[in-house]
Amino acid sequence: MNHKIDWDKMADWAESDAPFAGAPSGQTLSGEAAREAGRRILEQYGSGRPSLGHEHAQGKGSSPRRQVRLPQEVNDELDAYAAEHGQTASQVMRDALKEFFERRAA
Structure with missing residues (x-):
């Protein structure tokens, strides 16, 4: 192949x-x-x-x-945001965590 x-x-x-x-x-x-x-x-x-x-x-x-449990309303908001921006939920979460740690380090 x-x-x-x-x-x-x-x-x-x-x-x-x-x-x-x-x-x-x-x-x-x-x-x-x-x-x-x-x-x-x-x-x-x-x-x-x-x-x-x-x-x-x-x-x-x-x-x-990693796995995480989310409240239903947060999960729904995540799915909507990801769909609206053409991303997967995993990518949105990776980006959010990266931004969170960058802000903490500043």
Whole structure:
């Protein structure tokens, strides 16, 4: 396989509530059909999500994962802001934390 992986597309899907575009629901594949479906999935989504590196997904460096619970109204506001600005909720939160720490350091 010699193809370019669209990391931004993969990241957007991973951070969304979109369903996985694999085999039709309820269908179990086996043998060559399963192998071919697996190949298509790897070609479409790649073999894993890269770390964030410095500023973008570069496949190098470290990017630990954190989880946070939000009140529903904050979550709704975050989703609305992200959609309005063409960003993912994760990017908005990363930017907000970066700005918070920069302000504290000043």
